[in-house]
Amino acid sequence: MANAATAQPGEPGSGPAQPVMLSSRAQVVAGMVMALSNFMVILDLTVANVSLPHISGDLGITLDQGAWVITSYAVAEAICVPLTGWLAARFGTVRVFIVAMLAFGAFSLVCGLSRSLGVLVMARIGQGLCGAPIMPITQALMLRVFPPERRAKAMVGWSMTVLLGPALGPIVGGYISDNFSWQWIFLINVPIAIGCTVVGGMVLRPVETRTERMPIDAVGLGLLVFWIGCLQIMLDIGRDHDWFGDWRIVALAVGAGIGFVAFVIWELTDDHPIVDLRIFRHRGFAVGVVALAVMFGAYFSSVVVLPQWLQSSQGYSAQTAGLVTAWTAMTSILTAVFMPRIVDKVDLRLLISIGTVWFVIQCFNRSGWVTGMDFWSLSRPQIIQGFGMSFFIMPLTQMALGAVEPREVAAAAGLQNFLRTIAVAVATSLILTDWGNEQRIKHNGFADTLNPDATVHTLSGVGFSPEMVRGYVNNLVDEQALTLAMDHTFMLSGIAGLLALGLVWLAPRPRPLVAMQAGH
Structure with missing residues (x-):
């Protein structure tokens, strides 16, 4: 499926192998394999979140114990992501991809067959360790597989999987758990992993990189x-x-x-x-990865809080709440198709600024949400926000990777995705803490301003008992407090976006994607 031009696949040695030009058909197939692989791994970050009650009930454990199903995966992934550069240099980029995909599928099978928490957590650790290199490896391989004139379009398609995966995870997980069984959220990975491993091995072998005998x-x-x-x-x-x-x-x-x-x-x-931190000497890379980490943290804050608010306060099902959340990722695809035509013609810092300002405006817009809004009133700003997402996701990625030397691309991609992972983890923890604190503050504020005697008298007059009155009023206060607390999280996300906007212009003018070399 690949047409070799003059060079052969990389042999072990000290320098980078020259990439072999694949046929147009092989490039398309390779791009689809890498995008699907990346999407599957990212989907697993959130697909288990809404399934925790099903998993805990089936295994006879508490929700706190079940949370280790998510924590174990996150810890393992965070540890292994920055090792990508070392693994690629030691064993070869394509070999790492093939082995990681095959092992990810195997651990997914074990997850699906697990009947105890211990086995499930160990399998999730295996999933995290094997899935971690796949995102940066596929990112680096996209630059190696596609020629300069097709590189921008390919990278835009790859970037969209980063947005779609976490957003669709709750929808897919909720649907499977509600209609089948939680085991299938893991078992569906198995045929995908096998297919990507087989096809990837056939197509990507000619673009393997050279290896170095490096001490551990x-x-x-x-x-x-x-x-x-x-x-x-x-x-x-x-x-x-x-x-x-x-x-x-x-x-x-x-x-x-x-x-x-x-x-x-x-x-x-x-x-x-084992992790080449010297890459941060490139100012464009350092600014790009920090700004991308801030933006991802701000974006995923709403991905975490919004579905919880919709389910706990507005009575939405897991699937419907996931759909409202996923609009942003889905509409981002519509503008992504135009990005390849402009990324090499416009200063990337300008594109990033447009996307960031767009994001900030929609964050501030949603900070005025109230209870009782209908589905489309909630979905509209999500849809509008999506049109601006591709203006900063792909350009920030290009800014970072375009600033490093060709041999550093795999290591740079690993560090970029490591900071993204850590940023999402930190932002999720901080925003949930802030949401809880704001809820208590708002609840106490409402309690201080309400006139309980008048409320009790009015409701008692229509047949409410004192206990029913207290419960009814408390539920109303909780609903309003949750909403105002969520509005506060949107405001914080907008402020984080403004911080990223300021960072972007500290970077030098980025190189066009067509000027980036593929070797590493």
Whole structure:
């Protein structure tokens, strides 16, 4: 399926292999394989969230215990993502992709067949470890497979899977769990993983990269596992343990801080670091990944809070709440098709600014939501926001990867996706904490301003008992408090977008995508 021009697949050596030009048909097939692989892995980040009640009930465990199904995957992924550059250099980009896809499918099968929490959590750890390199690896391979004139269109298509996956996860997970069984949210990965492995192995072999015999940085790996593990567990359980009012959270925070500092010092001074932090010497890369991390954190804050508010306060089902949330990702595809025509003609910083301002405006627009809004009133700003998403997702990705040397692309993609993962985890934890705190503040504020005697007298006159009156009033107050607290989270997301907007112009003018080399 691939037509070799003059070069052969990369042999082991010290330099980068020259990419082999694939036929147009092979390029399309390879692009579809990489987009589908990336979509499947990203979907698994959120597909299990709405299925936790089903999983917990079936396995006879509490919801707190079931939460480890999500936490274990997040910790494993966060640890392995920054290792992508080292894995690609040591074993070859295509080999890492094939093995990771095959292993991801195998662990998905184990997840689907699990009948105990221990087995399920171990399988989810395996999923996270194997799924982590797939996003940066497919990102790097897209630049290697497609020629410069087709690269922008291919990268736009790939970027859309990053938005669609998390947004569609709750819809897919809710539908499968409600109509079939929770096991199928994992089992559907198996045929997809097998298909992508087989077809990917056939198509991508000619674009394999050369490998280097690199020693394993055991100390760096140990420090990486330690500080990321501490940070991720702290973020996941902090809300349930009163944050720094609990000594365990304090211990995890101290461990994460000390481990991070030691990790940075070690990696910057080691001759063969397992994570090449020297890539941050490129100003365009550093600014691009930080701005992208801020924007992803701001965007996914609403992805987390909005469906919970719709289900807990507005009476929406998991599927309908997921649909309202997913509008943004789905409409982003409509503008994405036009991006390849303009990304190499306009300063990327201008495109990013347009997309960011668009995002901020819609955040502030939604900060005025009230209870009782109908489906389309809620969906409309979500739909409008989607038209601006592709203006910053793909350009920020290009800004970051275009600033590094060709041999650093895989490592840069790994670090970019690592910061995105950490940003989403931090933003999710902070925004849920803020949502809860704001809810309590608003609830207390309403309680102080209400006239309970008049309310009790009015409702008692129509047949309400005192207990019914208290319950009715409390429910009304809770509903309003939840809504105002959610409005506050949208306001914070908008402020974060303004911060990213300021960061973008600290970067030098990005290189056009057609000028980027594919070797790494």
